[in-house]
Amino acid sequence: MTDRIRRAFQSIWPEFNHPDNKHLDPYFTFSDYRKIWVVGISVLVAAALVPLLVVTVIHYQLLQKSVDSELILRAERVASNARRAVTFFLEERLNALQFTVNEIDYDQLTDPEHLAEILRNLKLGFGGLTDLSVIAHTGTQAAYAGPFSLEGRDYSNQRWFIECQKRHFYVSEIFRGYRDVPHIIIAVKSFRRDGSFFILRATLDTDGLIQTLASYETGAHAEIFLINRSGIVQTSSKHHGEIFEKMSLPMPAYSLRTQVAMAEDNQVGRKEPLIVGYAYISTQIADTPFILMVIKHKAGMMQVWQQLRSNINWFVGFAILIILVVVILTCSYMVNMLYRADKSKAETMALMEQSNQLATIGQLAAGVAHEINNPLALINETAGYVKDLFVLKEQFHQDDELIGYIDDILDAVERCGTITRQLLGFARKFEVKIQKVKLNEVISDVLVFHNKEAGYRNIKVHVDVPEDMPPVETDRGKLQQILVNLVNNAFQAVDNGCILDIKASPAGADKVRICIGDNGCGMPEENLPKIFEPFFTTKEGNKGTGLGLAITYGLVKKLHGDITVISKVDEGTTFTVTLPTRIQEEISDNEGSTGR
Amino acid sequence: MKRYNLLIVDDEQRFANMLAKRLSLRDCHCDVCYNGQQAIDLVRQKNFFLILLDLHLPDIYGTEVLKQIKVISAMTPVIILTGHGTAEDRRACIQQGAYAFWHKPLVIDELIAVLARIGEMSP
Numbered sequence: 061m062t063d064r065i066r067r068a069f070q071s072i073w074p075e076f077n078h079p080d081n082k083h084l085d086p087y088f089t090f091s092d093y094r095k096i097w098v099v100g101i102s103v104l105v106a107a108a109l110v111p112l113l114v115v116t117v118i119h120y121q122l123l124q125k126s127v128d129s130e131l132i133l134r135a136e137r138v139a140s141n142a143r144r145a146v147t148f149f150l151e152e153r154l155n156a157l158q159f160t161v162n163e164i165d166y167d168q169l170t171d172p173e174h175l176a177e178i179l180r181n182l183k184l185g186f187g188g189l190t191d192l193s194v195i196a197h198t199g200t201q202a203a204y205a206g207p208f209s210l211e212g213r214d215y216s217n218q219r220w221f222i223e224c225q226k227r228h229f230y231v232s233e234i235f236r237g238y239r240d241v242p243h244i245i246i247a248v249k250s251f252r253r254d255g256s257f258f259i260l261r262a263t264l265d266t267d268g269l270i271q272t273l274a275s276y277e278t279g280a281h282a283e284i285f286l287i288n289r290s291g292i293v294q295t296s297s298k299h300h301g302e303i304f305e306k307m308s309l310p311m312p313a314y315s316l317r318t319q320v321a322m323a324e325d326n327q328v329g330r331k332e333p334l335i336v337g338y339a340y341i342s343t344q345i346a347d348t349p350f351i352l353m354v355i356k357h358k359a360g361m362m363q364v365w366q367q368l369r370s371n372i373n374w375f376v377g378f379a380i381l382i383i384l385v386v387v388i389l390t391c392s393y394m395v396n397m398l399y400r401a402d403k404s405k406a407e408t409m410a411l412m413e414q415s416n417q418l419a420t421i422g423q424l425a426a427g428v429a430h431e432i433n434n435p436l437a438l439i440n441e442t443a444g445y446v447k448d449l450f451v452l453k454e455q456f457h458q459d460d461e462l463i464g465y466i467d468d469i470l471d472a473v474e475r476c477g478t479i480t481r482q483l484l485g486f487a488r489k490f491e492v493k494i495q496k497v498k499l500n501e502v503i504s505d506v507l508v509f510h511n512k513e514a515g516y517r518n519i520k521v522h523v524d525v526p527e528d529m530p531p532v533e534t535d536r537g538k539l540q541q542i543l544v545n546l547v548n549n550a551f552q553a554v555d556n557g558c559i560l561d562i563k564a565s566p567a568g569a570d571k572v573r574i575c576i577g578d579n580g581c582g583m584p585e586e587n588l589p590k591i592f593e594p595f596f597t598t599k600e601g602n603k604g605t606g607l608g609l610a611i612t613y614g615l616v617k618k619l620h621g622d623i624t625v626i627s628k629v630d631e632g633t634t635f636t637v638t639l640p641t642r643i644q645e646e647i648s649d650n651e652g653s654t655g656r
Numbered sequence: 657m658k659r660y661n662l663l664i665v666d667d668e669q670r671f672a673n674m675l676a677k678r679l680s681l682r683d684c685h686c687d688v689c690y691n692g693q694q695a696i697d698l699v700r701q702k703n704f705f706l707i708l709l710d711l712h713l714p715d716i717y718g719t720e721v722l723k724q725i726k727v728i729s730a731m732t733p734v735i736i737l738t739g740h741g742t743a744e745d746r747r748a749c750i751q752q753g754a755y756a757f758w759h760k761p762l763v764i765d766e767l768i769a770v771l772a773r774i775g776e777m778s779p
Binding site: 430433434436437438439440441442444445448452473474476477480481 | 668670675677678739740759760761762763764
């Protein structure tokens with residue numbers, strides 16, 4: 061289980077540069093795989109996510125803009141429709157009063173019955189009128205028709221009277237007045253025949269106006285109400301102030317046209333974006349104190365859009381997650397593959413360098429041997445001639461000491477000659493001739509050379525090759541040489557009366573194994589890694605040149621095989637040669653450079 | 657009159673001369689020359705009992721010299737005596753009829769033994 065978790069973790073966080081691989085570092089093509097991995101992931105993530113995020117942001121902005129302009133357009137439409145309705149409502153009534161004063165003279169108007177008749181007709185025609193009164197230029201009420209008894213009142217100091225006197229028309233704010241009921245006063249000024257003026261005043265109840273406004277309210281998130289020019293709410297509003305209270309929003313700037321703008325609700329405890337549309341209400345004949353307010357709560361209006369936006373958010377989030385997972389897995393996989401390929405290359409190179417050392421030493425040795433042979437030959441002949449002279453001349457003939465010196469020189473030269481010949485053999489160019497070889501035949505051929513010595517030294521040689529052993533396709537001569545060298549080596553290592561074991565057996569489907577073991581003196585463990593190196597010898601005195609096993613090693617490699625050794629001091633040594641049963645291709649020659 | 661008439665072909669003059677001196681002590685008369693062309697000319701002029709031929713000659717490579725000697729006098733045994741012989745040289749020389757292919761330094765008693773053997777074979 062923990063192994064599975066570890067592997068899963070490795071697939072997203074691969075481990076590079078294991079401490080065990082330190083020795084391979086110089087052979088790696090890239091030094092920092094973690095960096096490649098990080099850069100790869102960053103680049104891929106950036107390439108995949110940046111366009112996605114940019115598109116998402118642009119989409120958001122477009123959506124926002126189109127929603128805003130749509131909302132503003134709608135608010136504008138509602139505001140201008142409502143403005144027309146309110147304007148019409150007031151204008152219609154002002155015109156009716158205007159018509160009345162133009163059509164009926166003062167004397168008739170002050171007739172209470174006639175005035176009541178007119179009020180009745182106006183109520184029938186327009187509705188919303190509560191009472192009607194005629195005020196003389198002194199400010200006293202001359203006639204009244206309506207539910208209240210207000211005759212004889214003096215209005216001369218009231219603002220509406222003064223205003224109307226000045227401007228001929230008047231529309232009041234909504235106020236409670238003497239009756240404590242919200243109402244509006246509208247008044248028109250006219251002149252009597254004697255030149256003095258009088259005013260016809262009507263009181264409007266606000267229900268009609270409120271109904272007109274309410275008919276334009278659309279949905280729960282919009283409200284329409286009136287304020288006056290000092291910001292006092294005139295028709296009640298749900299969120300922005302009760303009637304006759306100060307409106308919670310800032311006063312809109314004066315404008316002749318309908319205006320719509322974005323604003324923010326600044327009341328304590330709520331802070332939400334609003335769309336505020338407004339219009340200063342003004343009839344053709346008179347200015348009014350009203351400002352029409354259309355307030356839309358953006359959040360509510362945008363619920364559908366918010367839903368869409370949250371869907372997009374979920375989708376984008378999910379896409380980012382998928383991209384991250386895919387990028388990390390892919391990157392880890394690719395970089396890991398790269399790392400593994402590079403690592404196996406590094407391992408191969410490290411191994412090659414190791415085995416190349418042997419070949420290089422061999423080539424160098426061959427080169428040295430070439431160059432030494434000629435001077436050696438000259439020493440040989442010169443010393444030989446001196447010896448000849450000594451042997452021939454009576455004077456030195458009896459001098460065994462001098463002859464002995466010369467013989468020492470000649471012996472030394474001969475030994476050098478042997479070494480150079482073997483060195484040349486070690487690096488010699490040779491072709492591999494492949495033929496079918498029966499192992500038992502080769503082994504008995506090799507042993508023929510040693511029969512005499514074995515008998516003489518009482519060494520027992522056991523050969524164990526299975527009868528059904530299939531023939532091996534290899535180079536007979538090289539195999540013979542390998543076996544001769546190893547058997548020679550064993551004979552030199554054992555004492556008289558010891559045992560030599562030669563065994564052959566199949567090793568897997570396409571290899572054979574030949575073991576040559578003795579129970580001789582063995583070798584200390586520290587020598588084992590060096591025994592295949594040229595010039596390494598443990599043989600005493602001048603017996604060995606140190607080339608036998610190096611040559612054997614080279615031959616085994618030429619045959620695409622392997623040679624290993626197991627040895628214990630005083631217990632014996634076993635060499636194991638593993639060879640392929642078939643050598644597929646012609647083995648190339650890499651020795652040409654040392655030719656001449 | 658010495659018993660064996662030999663030709664030594666080697667560009668290492670001191671070696672060739674020294675070998676000639678030693679062989680002259682062993683009942684041999686030696687002609688010495690230091691390049692291939694001289695050797696071929698000498699073979700045209702005289703009959704030799706045996707020729708010792710180096711491979712690395714300054715003018716003509718030993719195998720070519722051997723080929724020409726064999727054209728002129730097919731029966732004369734030629735021993736190749738070289739410091740730097742490769743297996744390829746050995747095969748080429750044996751193919752062209754060299755008697756033996758030896759690496760320097762020479763073991764003089766071996767040469768004497770070979771001379772004796774050739775002497776026994778030829779009437």
